Amino acid sequence: xxxxxxxxxxxxxxxxxxxxxxxxxxxxxxxxxxxxxxxxxxxxxxxxxxxxxxxxxxxxxxxxxxxxxxxxxxxxxxxxxxxxxxxxxxxxxxxxxxxxxxxxxxxxxxxxxxxxxxxxxxxxxxxxxxxxxxxxxxxxxxxxxxxxxxxxxxxxxxxxxxxxxxxxxxxxxxxxxxxxxxxxxxxxxxxxxxxxxxxxxxxxxxxxxxxxxxxxxxxxxxxx
Amino acid sequence: xxxxxxxxxxxxxxxxxxxxxxxxxxxxxxxxxxxxxxxxxxxxxxxxxxxxxxxxxxxxxxxxxxxxxxxxxxxxxxxxxxxxxxxxxxxxxxxxxxxxxxxxxxxxxxxxxxxxxxxxxxxxxxxxxxxxxxxxxxxxxxxxxxxxxxxxxxxxxxxxxxxxxxxxxxxxxxxxxxxxxxxxxxxxxxxxxxxxxxxxxxxxxxxxxxxxxxxxxxxxxxxxxxxxxxxxxxxxxxxxxxxxxxxxxxxxxxxxxxxxxxxxxxxxxxxxxxxxxxxxxxxxxxxxx
Numbered sequence: 001x002x003x004x005x006x007x008x009x010x011x012x013x014x015x016x017x018x019x020x021x022x023x024x025x026x027x028x029x030x031x032x033x034x035x036x037x038x039x040x041x042x043x044x045x046x047x048x049x050x051x052x053x054x055x056x057x058x059x060x061x062x063x064x065x066x067x068x069x070x071x072x073x074x075x076x077x078x079x080x081x082x083x084x085x086x087x088x089x090x091x092x093x094x095x096x097x098x099x100x101x102x103x104x105x106x107x108x109x110x111x112x113x114x115x116x117x118x119x120x121x122x123x124x125x126x127x128x129x130x131x132x133x134x135x136x137x138x139x140x141x142x143x144x145x146x147x148x149x150x151x152x153x154x155x156x157x158x159x160x161x162x163x164x165x166x167x168x169x170x171x172x173x174x175x176x177x178x179x180x181x182x183x184x185x186x187x188x189x190x191x192x193x194x195x196x197x198x199x200x201x202x203x204x205x206x207x208x209x210x211x212x213x214x215x216x217x218x219x220x221x222x223x224x
Numbered sequence: 225x226x227x228x229x230x231x232x233x234x235x236x237x238x239x240x241x242x243x244x245x246x247x248x249x250x251x252x253x254x255x256x257x258x259x260x261x262x263x264x265x266x267x268x269x270x271x272x273x274x275x276x277x278x279x280x281x282x283x284x285x286x287x288x289x290x291x292x293x294x295x296x297x298x299x300x301x302x303x304x305x306x307x308x309x310x311x312x313x314x315x316x317x318x319x320x321x322x323x324x325x326x327x328x329x330x331x332x333x334x335x336x337x338x339x340x341x342x343x344x345x346x347x348x349x350x351x352x353x354x355x356x357x358x359x360x361x362x363x364x365x366x367x368x369x370x371x372x373x374x375x376x377x378x379x380x381x382x383x384x385x386x387x388x389x390x391x392x393x394x395x396x397x398x399x400x401x402x403x404x405x406x407x408x409x410x411x412x413x414x415x416x417x418x419x420x421x422x423x424x425x426x427x428x429x430x431x432x433x434x435x436x437x438x439x440x441x442x443x444x445x446x447x448x449x450x451x452x453x454x455x456x457x458x459x460x461x462x463x464x465x466x467x468x469x470x471x472x473x474x475x476x477x478x479x480x481x482x483x484x485x486x487x488x489x490x491x492x493x494x495x496x497x498x499x500x501x502x503x504x505x506x507x508x509x510x511x512x513x
Binding site for chain 1: 265315324374
């Protein structure tokens, strides 16, 4: 009897299990983005272009990119992204980063004119479930008065069965690691809005919904 | 999803109680006692639509005492006490970098205790015994622990259930066997939905009743009458979980009264419940022999 109880105690200790590892396939292609995208800059002036680089897990990382202009007689840009507008016209700015494992670039066209024109950028997308839980709806993202405005459309609906549905902005839809947590979802149907300070419209590629308590991905939407 | 854990605890009760349970009451001064280890680990679950979705691998491990004691020939007191309960979830490790991006966590405590009183509606020794059982579920476990607030060793609410059991013993050749079935209503507090519970089991005693083999079928259906808050608030369990599960148990008497048992159970359909089998091993003392 005593031996059996001892054996049972050992079995009990064995089964008071240790925390193990779940491997998450979280690879994404590294990307670089130009985060300041004016429509027009003033001829004869300088303008600082900025960028953001996200590595193979979507984490922002400091690198030294290469800046270039499609026509240096119109606009010159140094390797810090500082551009000098020389002559009126249109030119393509490119930022690129190349290493042994990475080759990524982004370009956009900017005009050189009499006045600085910073056109409010608006993007949009569609949220779709990637799970068995209901999640759908359209959204628009814009920058207004230094705030990022995410407007979820009237056709949005989300399951109320999850104990903790959270919404994020991310560059890696496989994980909430390195994502920006907007907050807990409090509206499960219909139109609503999130206002975020200090985040640029070009910083994240996706809106992401996760059941935070159980680390379960529920859905996402690409920001286009 | 938090309701998974509710169900796990319910399953624990089924697994622990059924061998000594059924409609049969203990005779006065006689008891059945069991010390068991029950565990489940799961990396996917049935969703609210009944489909399967993945989740971070989580586990619950209960070391439990279960005892029945006859206060009279028709009145039995029952205690189910998870003396040590451990709830955990794994680390999330990046497959790209090898870094731990979300650390796992665990909590240990006593689990939720159930106190039950079974009354024999038929006289002791009846061919078709019927009993009624009142169970009081005490929230002695913990809830809302860990960084994500999901680690718990109890459901965080009082509940009380009424259950009717019926059954009969019979012979298959020279082998003693039995069949029992039950149905009950579980009333839950804190805005949780009420539940209808049902089940049945058949058992046969082989080798001069030294080895008992038992097969079970259990289920829970939700009345879906809980409050919306009970599904969205991480500080309490969600509700509305449903399942139908099957299970097998083998109990072997090493001596006349002392034995060991092993069992498993698994849901083959469900809503908001783990899609993984649970296991149990234990030692028991059966004073009725």
